[in-house]
Amino acid sequence: MSVKAWRLFAVVVVVMLAACSFPSLEDEPSPRKASESVTRALKDVERFWGEQFPKLTGGREFQPIQGGYFPYTESDPPPACGGQQAGYSPNAFYCPDQDFIAWDAQTLIPSLEADYGPALVGVVMAHEYGHAIQQRIGPDDQPTVVLEQQADCYAGAWLADVLAGRSEAFKKLTPEQLDTTVAGLLLLRDQPGTPAAAEGAHGNAFDRIRALQEGVEDGAGQCAKYRANNLPVTEVPFSTRQEAATGGDLPYDDAVQALAADAQGYWQRTYPQLAGNQWPQLPVRAFEAGSPPACDKPDASAGGAAFYCPDGDFAAFDTTELGPQLHERIGDYAVGMLLGDLFARAAQDRRGAETRDRAGQLAVDCLAGSWTNDLLTRQDQDSLRLSPGDLDEAVSALLAFGRASDGSGPTAFDRIAAYRSGVLKGLSACQA
Incomplete structure (x- = not known):
């Protein structure tokens, strides 16, 4: 899993000078x-x-x-x-x-x-x-x-x-x-x-x-306290030439299958710690754009193109437009962020907690981050794991899902902070 830039962000390479380097953009500036x-x-x-x-x-x-x-x-x-x-x-x-x-x-x-x-x-x-x-x-x-x-x-x-x-x-x-x-x-x-x-x-x-x-x-x-021994740096080099050549990205269908299975396994292991009971298998349904499965009160994400259905206890997302576009424009872990959000909504709802107000949404983002923490810190090299750029893809996806526009709900700035807490501290950060 790794990175591709969102098309909105047209970046050019620049030369490093002294302490800092910033890329320029193409526009009509004043x-x-x-x-x-x-x-x-x-x-x-x-x-x-x-x-x-x-x-x-x-x-x-x-x-x-x-x-x-x-x-x-x-x-x-x-x-x-x-x-x-x-x-x-x-x-x-x-x-x-x-x-x-x-x-x-x-x-x-x-x-x-x-x-x-x-x-x-x-x-x-x-x-x-x-x-x-x-x-x-x-x-x-x-x-x-x-x-x-x-x-x-x-x-x-x-x-x-x-x-x-x-x-x-x-x-x-x-x-x-x-x-x-x-x-x-x-x-x-x-x-x-x-x-x-x-x-x-x-x-x-x-x-x-x-x-x-x-x-x-x-x-x-x-x-002022920042030092090498206390700064939580997450960037790592590519581990193989093949990973570097592909940017670490799995093909779309492989990414969906692998990430959904991994999220299912994560919550089977950790949900008892969160809620005190076992995790029932969460069905994930695919649908064509504009034709979602029936759900009385969907708990929506990504502008309604993805949702968790409390009544039917299933997750669903548009696999003809939303999923492929996230994969193409951002990268495979943007799809992971979408699935992480849906599984976190299910976890929050199943334990009887709110998801639709500000605090509930931030709890969902923290829970999604806790799964990312597991992917980031696991030692088994044969299992699914993060590759360089995946955390940036997650941030890009959160910005795409959560940009402030109508003044309601948490901002993307707040959602990234909640997600970061789960990523850096794990599930314990989300249990308050």
Whole structure:
């Protein structure tokens, strides 16, 4: 099981420069509008660190970036960093030697603004400022992936300040805008199969979103504690050449059969721990688009193209459009996320718990994550297991299922956080 990019996210390869590298998108961006967003973001991030820095350092006064801010283009390249003059690339970076931040004002930032909005531009700038904070307080002896995710976490701490209404630059960030920002973060990830120990590794999307959310939830003080010995990095290299060649993806029919059987076996083993009784076999029915099996009150997912039927005690999903499209556009574990959701709805309903309100949906997402945890941590190499990119596929699927649009129910941001809890901590995280 592994990754294919959602067609919406048109990614191009860029050259690594200094600390960070971000891909550009094809659109009709407005450099002027994006420049205004960058200026507002940097001023607001400085305000944030003026308040937070003394709290992290026992009262030390915050010193803003001294070397300046530099938008650049092909005709006006960024300043030299560490004695090395770089050519043009669609990038954003912090230079520790000269203490400045530079960004591509021609392509990268205007494209991010156009496709994902100013909040993502703010997160990118807050991430780069996070590297400036590292330069001031450390650590300076950690792998790149730790430093990059710490900067993601610092960006999340700033984002929490925005969500709390303390920002004059970014007011009333809506749930839909927050979900769109998270969707943009899927671009800013390592290629599947990149080992976390690799030089320049930033982490997969699952880990980077986890770091951002940890900053939102727990603040900058938690981010400052990041070290190689306490960071839950999930990215692993491909285990075989064949797995790398296929991206780890099973063919669609094989994926459906294998994943459904594995979910069935997981709940047979764990449901007694959750509910105190045995797990009855859950039938999974296929149907053609627009012709679902009869069900009085379906507990729907994926816009109604998949559901658990409490009265008939079965799960069903569209196997002519929904399933194949998830597999083609995202990857095989997007199908796994769909099945995980359906089995989790059955588990929640069978134990007499709610699934349709906010708390119930988040419980379903956590339970789905607990199955992923089992796939991620099992030692049997002959059984079904996750491959590089699968967790990113799960996040992509959750965004597809749960983007905030009408203001009701939990946001995709909240659903990913609940799923993450199950993935990292297992079933025990979902039993409250």
